[in-house]
Amino acid sequence: KRRHLPPGPIPLPLIGNMLSMLREKPGYECFRRWTKQYGDVYTFWMGTTPYVMIGSYDRIKDTFIRDGDTYKDKFPQPFTEKFRGGTYGIVETNGHLWSTHRRFTLSSFRDMGLGKDLMQEKILIEVQESFRKFDEHLGVEQDIPIVLNNAVANVINQIVFGYRFADDKEEEFSKLRDLMEYQEKAFTTFKVHVQVFAPKIGQWLPGKSLDELLGDWKENFHTFFNTQIENHRQKIDFDSEENLDYAEAYLKEQRKREAEGDFELFSNKQLMNTCLDLWFAGLSTTNTTTNWIVCYIMNTPGVQEKMHEELDRVIGGDRLVTTADKNDLPYMNAVINESQRCANIVPINLFHATTKDTVIAGYPIKQGTGVIAQISTVMLDEKTFPDPYTFNPDRFIDENGKLKKVEELVPFSIGKRQCLGEGLARMELFLFISNFFNRYQVSPSSEGPPSIDKSERVGVFPRKFNAILTKRH
Numbered sequence: 001k002r003r004h005l006p007p008g009p010i011p012l013p014l015i016g017n018m019l020s021m022l023r024e025k026p027g028y029e030c031f032r033r034w035t036k037q038y039g040d041v042y043t044f045w046m047g048t049t050p051y052v053m054i055g056s057y058d059r060i061k062d063t064f065i066r067d068g069d070t071y072k073d074k075f076p077q078p079f080t081e082k083f084r085g086g087t088y089g090i091v092e093t094n095g096h097l098w099s100t101h102r103r104f105t106l107s108s109f110r111d112m113g114l115g116k117d118l119m120q121e122k123i124l125i126e127v128q129e130s131f132r133k134f135d136e137h138l139g140v141e142q143d144i145p146i147v148l149n150n151a152v153a154n155v156i157n158q159i160v161f162g163y164r165f166a167d168d169k170e171e172e173f174s175k176l177r178d179l180m181e182y183q184e185k186a187f188t189t190f191k192v193h194v195q196v197f198a199p200k201i202g203q204w205l206p207g208k209s210l211d212e213l214l215g216d217w218k219e220n221f222h223t224f225f226n227t228q229i230e231n232h233r234q235k236i237d238f239d240s241e242e243n244l245d246y247a248e249a250y251l252k253e254q255r256k257r258e259a260e261g262d263f264e265l266f267s268n269k270q271l272m273n274t275c276l277d278l279w280f281a282g283l284s285t286t287n288t289t290t291n292w293i294v295c296y297i298m299n300t301p302g303v304q305e306k307m308h309e310e311l312d313r314v315i316g317g318d319r320l321v322t323t324a325d326k327n328d329l330p331y332m333n334a335v336i337n338e339s340q341r342c343a344n345i346v347p348i349n350l351f352h353a354t355t356k357d358t359v360i361a362g363y364p365i366k367q368g369t370g371v372i373a374q375i376s377t378v379m380l381d382e383k384t385f386p387d388p389y390t391f392n393p394d395r396f397i398d399e400n401g402k403l404k405k406v407e408e409l410v411p412f413s414i415g416k417r418q419c420l421g422e423g424l425a426r427m428e429l430f431l432f433i434s435n436f437f438n439r440y441q442v443s444p445s446s447e448g449p450p451s452i453d454k455s456e457r458v459g460v461f462p463r464k465f466n467a468i469l470t471k472r473h
């Protein structure tokens with residue numbers, strides 16, 4: 001099989017090249033090395049499946065952007081189909097189902113004011129609520145990630161289901177958080193990686209099998225989503241013009257289509273999985289990134305002082321930072337950009353598939369071949385980002401002190417499948433981080449700054465840490 005694919009590292013029988021990723025956690029280094037060794041197009045084997053890796057920005061642009069339609073499908077993943085109960089949702093569907101739902105979601109997000117003042121207002125409520133919680137423990141060590149995580153969860157849950165996890169709902173989120181932590185631990189073990197991509201070997205390794213791990217966890221998540229949807233179905237006014245949240249917009253669209261005789265496209269399973277996609281994709285990525293921004297800042301002397309100097313000059317202590325201030329805070333933007341580059345939260349990115357026979361760098365590639373835009377290699381390329389593992393926000397500042405636009409910063413990926421929530425995520429990162437650092441001086445706990453070592457697991461996950469906050473104004 002290898003003869004017909006671009007050359008790359010030699011795969012082992014059944015397991016392919018997976019061991020390299022598992023050996024070099026969180027997973028960036030083997031891809032960087034292979035890009036240097038084989039060039040920006042090579043083949044990487046996950047178990048017995050080959051994926052053509054595209055490892056440079058120019059080549060990703062040539063393929064995923066200039067010939068976007070050829071690279072827009074996702075490669076089917078049996079593991080997630082098991083969790084979902086079939087091929088549903090947005091992240092992993094293809095064709096008409098995917099395009100209709102991507103379009104519908106973007107347009108309902110727009111109708112709900114995403115990217116506009118309305119969304120900013122919702123996020124700023126969460127900013128203030130997080131202040132209230134942080135202020136309860138000023139001057140002593142406190143858990144920073146838990147408060148930020150709750151704030152990010154409230155934003156996405158408001159969008160999808162129209163309510164915040166406050167008061168009597170706090171307990172509900174605490175259970176969901178436990179389930180997500182379980183997911184991060186249970187499904188990132190060596191056995192599970194091998195079992196997903198090389199089932200013939202994985203089944204013999206010690207530890208719990210995938211089916212055992214999925215059991216209650218899957219049921220609990222499905223129950224949460226299905227309960228929300230059923231509550232909405234009972235309560236909403238199908239004749240009202242305005243939608244209070246995404247679930248309401250979806251149910252109305254579902255009813256409209258059913259009246260036209262279409263029961264397939266906007267089915268209940270698709271509704272549950274679409275909400276699940278938005279909820280997961282919107283929460284875990286933004287939460288992990290926010291968490292790492294604070295970690296990098298706390299680990300790099302001088303950065304917090306420079307942020308404070310800029311914030312004092314532009315904002316002061318008597319108001320909140322809003323998106324209208326964005327252009328006046330180049331250093332703040334540089335810190336967020338550099339944190340996203342260093343956090344680099346998807347070491348392998350999602351698995352796409354070619355929609356037709358094509359040619360990449362002279363190699364003929366058959367329809368349905370796995371193909372991956374290797375954005376983590378792009379963001380660690382020393383030609384664009386010298387000394388790439390060093391956190392240095394100044395690389396995004398030009399000689400006039402303005403923010404530099406660097407195309408190779410691609411944490412949201414590029415092409416037809418580029419992150420659907422990018423606008424929302426950018427707004428959240430900016431508002432949460434700038435307001436947090438404007439209000440507080442953040443000092444390490446007695447254990448020192450949080451660790452920024454990523455070598456314990458494949459993938460990038462939020463850190464748990466305490467810090468001491470004091471009010472600056």
Ligand code: HEM
Pocket residue numbers: 090091092102277278281282283285286289345346349350373411412413414416417418419420421422424425
């Ligand atoms: C810092 C935060 C975020 C990062 C770094 C991020 C990153 C990504 C990446 C790398 C992809 C894969 C693109 C590809 O297949 O090439 C993606 C897809 C996606 N993201 Fe995000 N994301 C973030 C926040 C969000 C938010 C807030 C939402 C939802 C409200 C969201 C919803 C999605 C969806 C639905 C997809 C699948 C799009 C499709 O297949 O058409 N993401 N994201």
